[in-house]
Amino acid sequence: MNSAASRPLDVCIRGQGAVGSCLALALSRQGWQVGLAGLDAAAAPRRGPDVRAYALNAASAALLRELRVWDALPADAITPVDAMDVRGDDGGQLGFSAWTQAVDALAWIVDAAALDEALAQALHFAPHVQRLKPDDPRMQARPAGAATDLARPLLAVCEGRDSATREALGADWHRHGYGHQAIAARLVADRPHQGVARQWFRSPDILALLPFDRPAPGHAYALVWSLPDAQVAELQALDDAAFEAALNAASGGAASGGAAGTLRLAGPRVAWPLMLAQAQRWCGPGWVLLGDAAHAVHPLAGQGLNLGLGDVRALVDVLVAARADTPWRAAGDERTLRRYVRRRQTPTHAMGTLTDGLLHLFAAQDAPLRSLRNVGMSAVDRLGPVKRWLTARALDA
Numbered sequence: 001m002n003s004a005a006s007r008p009l010d011v012c013i014r015g016q017g018a019v020g021s022c023l024a025l026a027l028s029r030q031g032w033q034v035g036l037a038g039l040d041a042a043a044a045p046r047r048g049p050d051v052r053a054y055a056l057n058a059a060s061a062a063l064l065r066e067l068r069v070w071d072a073l074p075a076d077a078i079t080p081v082d083a084m085d086v087r088g089d090d091g092g093q094l095g096f097s098a099w100t101q102a103v104d105a106l107a108w109i110v111d112a113a114a115l116d117e118a119l120a121q122a123l124h125f126a127p128h129v130q131r132l133k134p135d136d137p138r139m140q141a142r143p144a145g146a147a148t149d150l151a152r153p154l155l156a157v158c159e160g161r162d163s164a165t166r167e168a169l170g171a172d173w174h175r176h177g178y179g180h181q182a183i184a185a186r187l188v189a190d191r192p193h194q195g196v197a198r199q200w201f202r203s204p205d206i207l208a209l210l211p212f213d214r215p216a217p218g219h220a221y222a223l224v225w226s227l228p229d230a231q232v233a234e235l236q237a238l239d240d241a242a243f244e245a246a247l248n249a250a251s252g253g254a255a256s257g258g259a260a261g262t263l264r265l266a267g268p269r270v271a272w273p274l275m276l277a278q279a280q281r282w283c284g285p286g287w288v289l290l291g292d293a294a295h296a297v298h299p300l301a302g303q304g305l306n307l308g309l310g311d312v313r314a315l316v317d318v319l320v321a322a323r324a325d326t327p328w329r330a331a332g333d334e335r336t337l338r339r340y341v342r343r344r345q346t347p348t349h350a351m352g353t354l355t356d357g358l359l360h361l362f363a364a365q366d367a368p369l370r371s372l373r374n375v376g377m378s379a380v381d382r383l384g385p386v387k388r389w390l391t392a393r394a395l396d397a
């Protein structure tokens with residue numbers, strides 16, 4: 001990261017998660033002067049080590065490749081998903097394969113901590129990126145209603161779902177807590193994963209096993225197990241052996257013929273509260289929201305970061321085009337920023353509706369609906385064009 005620079009900044013980015021880091025790298029590659037402020041480790045609230053692995057789609061992989069981050073990731077930190085096996089709660093079954101969909105992979109499972117590390121390394125060498133303190137005056141939200149000062153750099157807020165700056169900007173965060181949490185952990189299986197992601201849609205839990213190569217090449221999974229708060233508390237109170245027994249019962253375990261085999265924990269488990277949320281305003285004069293600071297979705301479709309990286313791509317495209325077409329306008333001109341919002345609100349809203357709809361569909365207990373959703377799942381399985389459409393949407397959120 002270029003710390004010597006004292007040139008006037010074009011964009012100030014608050015938040016150094018994956019979205020803020022990618023935005024800084026992408027703007028820097030376009031020659032924009034960028035200020036970046038994260039929280040010190042002591043100030044950042046942590047719920048333990050980041051044991052997540054992200055399912056990233058083709059659009060996200062392409063962006064990370066352009067930013068020279070993808071190829072810097074260790075080989076065992078990226079595992080392609082060759083097939084998906086989705087089960088309902090009454091015999092429903094839906095399968096996808098990269099081969100029949102004629103794509104390289106359905107997704108790539110990427111180690112969250114390795115991605116953070118690779119992004120930090122790339123930022124270290126990025127030209128045009130200045131590290132600033134969060135209390136730098138250029139990083140501050142101007143109070144709602146304050147006179148517009150477009151001579152200031154654009155403030156891009158990438159602070160995640162609990163963003164304080166979004167609140168200060170009055171962006172009006174509509175949040176629906178599900179009363180559910182996702183338990184994330186790393187697992188090792190006694191059977192090879194063969195690149196197959198496995199997911200069970202049931203009530204009240206949704207269980208996902210994402211094939212992974214850390215810590216056991218060909219035999220590891222990243223777990224994302226969403227359950228109501230009370231059940232998460234019970235499971236988290238169990239010792240590892242009892243937790244593994246509950247998990248093996250839920251995934252069919254080797255003893256009952258579960259295809260993943262017997263699963264063992266390979267590290268700590270961490271629980272994340274789940275919500276559907278969206279800011280009612282994504283931009284204003286001189287400021288814009290991206291990533292989880294703008295929207296949060298249930299991780300059942302593994303799309304939160306994909307949406308955030310889609311925001312990065314769209315904002316950079318819009319800013320670069322505006323600088324070419326209307327160079328006299330400041331980067332923070334709201335007319336420009338609204339173009340970004342128009343591009344991103346529709347796919348984000350669609351993904352929120354899809355994940356929310358699936359969650360409610362599988363939460364309903366009455367027998368006719370239960371039967372219908374399983375029949376529907378198996379029917380989609382037989383519809384090649386629908387599966388191709390679903391695959392294309394998932395690969396490019």
Ligand SMILES: Cc1cc2nc3c(=O)[nH]c(=O)nc-3n(C[C@H](O)[C@H](O)[C@H](O)COP(=O)(O)OP(=O)(O)OC[C@H]3O[C@@H](n4cnc5c(N)ncnc54)[C@H](O)[C@@H]3O)c2cc1C
Pocket residue numbers: 014015016017018019020037038039044045052053054055056134158159160161162163164165182183184224272290291292293299301302303304305306307308
């Ligand atoms: C269990 C689980 C599994 C998931 N799986 C997937 C998946 O498979 N695929 C996928 O695409 N997505 C997935 N997601 C979603 C994904 O984790 C998020 O969408 C993504 O991390 C959001 O990135 P972000 O950079 O917007 O926010 P964050 O990752 O929250 O980063 C925000 C950053 O801003 C910093 N910050 C906060 N406040 C301030 C401040 N005031 N000043 C400066 N900095 C600040 C924080 O310290 C943090 O570094 C999953 C989420 C969960 C919970």
